[in-house]
Amino acid sequence: MLNSREGKRVPEVTFRTRQGNDWINVTTEDLFKGRSVVVFALPGAFTPTCSSTHLPRYNELAPVFRANGIDDIICLSVNDAFVMNAWAENQQAENIRFIPDGNGEFAAGMGMLVNKDELGFGARSWRYAMLVRDGVIEKMFIEPEEPGDPFKVSDADTMLKYINNAAQLPKRVTLFTKPGCPHCSRAKKLLGEAGYRFEEISLGGNGLSYSTLAAVTGAGTTPQVYIEGQRIGGADDLAEWLTRGA
Template sequence: MNMTQLTHREGQRVPNVTFRVRENNEWKDVTTDDLFKGKTVVLFSLPGAFTPTCSSTHLPRYNELAPAFAKNGVDAILCVSVNDTFVMNEWAKDQEAGNIVMVPDGNGEFTDGMGMLVDKTDLGFGKRSWRYSMLVKDGVVEKMFIEPQEPGDPFKVSDADTMLDYINPNAKKPDQVVVFSKVGCSFCARAKRLLEENGYVYADVPLDNKIRGKVLGAVSGEMTAPQIFINGRLIGNAEALEKFLAA
């Protein structure tokens, strides 16, 4: 289809489609009623599994913000792509996708019914989904965020943060926490324990002796582990974290 035909479907029902899904080595039919009926659903659709933007940003951020969506009335988050169920299942294993329902639109029927099927034969993809997101209540589209009709694969409005801000501009988002650590470090273990006791989910980045000093010096100005960052702010070592949490 021509990209100029992309239109919002707000106020309309989602297409009536049956998806063929592979679960526990058995085939299963999943209908749009199964996914949408009586539910508040956020759906985001993208050109393909394993593609760079989809894997690095689009899918992981929806997965990360899933608890915030749930607290604001969203029953499920769906990821749709014109890929078969085997590809979608493998992509889910490869990604941070435990909070996402992967929907394989292998024949492109749902995407076509949404008016989002585009021709990407120039990339060797065939027909794929244009990138978009939408909020669906009981099968009816309330809001759509469609990426601008520009060459390539724009990613400006269908992201998780834009959708959550639409649902609730004041929604509390999970803190992003990173611990730069080293193996066998008692101070690092103490810092991680403090974070866990205070309900923080963190990414642990262990650094070996060859690069630790250079990395920590570059990002924090300190040479010793651990160094903790929360939402882009340097907290510092375990002692500094303890003071931060006490405050």
């Protein structure tokens, strides 16, 4: 039975982290004392749900969390420092602090260490998220004890709604580009100047071709800009859309 620890202090643990070529000890006091911190814990680096959904959305919403009083967002997993650092680089999650709970001490102290022998994982953390203020757990969102890897309540949006249900979410922006395209560079500059973060999908990578572009966008030129699922068009269309203040 996985029980909430709301109202209790986080376990006192020293994490062995790796910065460059050096081992650096980081304690729970270093992470939480005098600070408001969101932690999301997950079964493993590079695993499907963790890489495709859980981590990216926290990274995407990190500026909104910080605008609502959160000092840091921590991703915690029962993996070693080398794996966590490699995952952080792979995900380009510059807004998240990755903490390796290599021996599972923190997960065990939280009562969230579970056995995943059937997957060849051994002992891992159950998936959950929590808000910690000055070392005291204010709120926990623990995934239900169901078979597989449930992902229903520990997501970034649920946590943000708890902190501020009226928080303004950033618009979701996707940009189709190709290497060497000056209009694509202009579109990216326009988005950056307007304060929009965007996902860039570049032709020529991962098998993406003009056929892909045409099938998805109905257009054969780059860039193609989408905001909140709405096709804006090319760089000139984007400039006009931004001028209108849409």
